[in-house]
Amino acid sequence: MNRSLRPLAATAIIFALAYAAAIWQFPGLWSTRVLGNFLTDNAFLGIAAVGMTFVILSGGIDLSVGAVIGFTTVLVATLIMWGGLHPLVAFAIALGVAAAFGAAMGAAIHYLKVPSFIVTLAGMFLARGGASVLSPDSIGIKHAFFTTVSKTYILFPGGGRLTVIGGVMLLVFLFGIVLAHRTRFGSCVYALGGSETSAALMGVPVARTTILIYTLSSTLAGLAGIVFSLYTSAGYSLSAVGVELDAIAAVVIGGTLLTGGYGFVAGTLIGVMLQGLVQTYIVFDGTLSSWWTKIVIGALLFMFILLQRVVFSATAPRRKVTWKA
């Protein structure tokens, strides 16, 4: 098996084992209903995590994701409820704002030569602050379009529902997979994550790629915000607090190397599903309190980081040989 596929395989096997164990304890988990809800409940996280995957693949980090989601929900809500715009117009404006925001952060990271986490930290403050300045209170969205979207779904055998937002997440993952593995931009991202200096010497347009990566991440966070506003039918400046951490955890659990350069967008999907499984399991169990989610996700994160260490340090000496062959 290809060496770089190992972390992905490990994640997939662990997810399969964990799901099997959960089903063994609660047979009710094995239904398309639960699977459909997995997709719907984690749609915003999954979409944001795709963007995060690209950022981490390039060796950076984006802490502004949760704040951009919160800002987008408020912006969409104000545009629809106060501005009287059609939701689709509001969505387009929100995506444009998010993209510009990401481009500005990418430019700051590249041209000011500042670590990405501090720039995106400033971005996080700005987006959260901007959202609360727009409206400190939660704004409910009442619009025929929202009702229609939340009532549209594809019914699976067994009663499971693939909702619009679940479908959007799957499409975003498909888009991310193609973008990462089949386009010039994707190759540039991997090259940048491997080594920025080598990438620049190879002719990778570092400035453009960096700006595009953060634009992509923020745009997807904006899309996640739209999905979140569809999911909750509201805009609130404090929604999706800490989602950036969940997204980072999903990416890491999905087998993407934090130092950049290795990883798969598909792994992130499994990472998101694994987090969803932990939450659903805790709900099914009923006796476990909600804080166990955080502890288990922290433990999973730790386990996968260690796993990466072990897998990559154990095979590092052989790397040259496999590449020559």
Added chain:
Amino acid sequence: MNTRPPVFPSPATPPPIARPAGWASVLLRPQFMALLAVLAVNWVLFPGFFNITWQDGRLFGSLIDVLNRGAPVAILAIGMTAVIATKGVDLSVGAVMAIAGAAAAVMVTSGVPAWLAVSVALAAGLVCGLWNGVLVTFFDIQPIIATLVLMVAGRGLAQLITEGSIVTFSDPFLIFIGTGSVLGLPTPIVLATLLMVIAALIVRRTALGLLIEAVGVNRSAARFAGISARTLLLLVYSFAGFCAALSGLIVAGDIRGADANNAGLWLELDAILAVVIGGTSLLGGRFSIPMSVLGAVIIQAMNTGILISGFSPEFNLVVKSGVIILILVLQSPYAARLVQRKSAAPTSKGRQP
């Protein structure tokens, strides 16, 4: 014919600024200017800002309040400075604050003597820091990610300790840590000042500060130079954990309860911001503990200013992000190049015949 382009070797980071020459040059630093500007704005908005009164055996006034409210972040910033000086970062301090507060609160409510509860809470902070240090040194994980584990799981652990509720207490010693006063000054100010003086003396009067800077500039080089980088990193992360625990005790004592969900929430970001404002390089190798404390005071002065000016507290975040962006631009290589060109131009003219 030689086709290789000429190579001009230049240091990756600008050489550290020379040690301050005297009090005048220290007071002329941009941080002091910024603090004075913020205080002046506060004074314009609220003419009684500098009034300090003596009441019930302690000092009262807006200025004292700024220092008092700024103390938890200042204490975090002291630990964070050491970590950032080694080219690391500690995202878990907020969660460690929650753990320490929860541990102390649960222990005193179950009848354990206060001194023991406080010691255990501080020890818990040390252990949390040690855990981060072990991940960074022995497993060689990047600091952001290593401390992210505890940031995610730590709040869960704190909730596990308090069993999800806010544990309130009436233990006089814990309340004294949060709201008491020593010689007229609120305890948090005294604790933060003591910690700052001790830490600054230890790093500047011994070789420790130099060793930390060496590890921050280049860990392998420091190791080859005979510095035990691992022990040093373990020490630095444990110290950050200890500072976080102390800060957690103050916050818990202040509200007379341990709130596992909200104690220290996002304070790690404020602490990092304070360190950055203080001029410590995020790339490691140059740090100043008193300047980080000053950074924390500047942040708190801004917070207080926004509160007394009648703006909604939400503007805080926007202002903070504006400040970060300004500092990043000022610290960027472009700005440095501009300054260098200005200062280099006359000397090069003078030297050339």
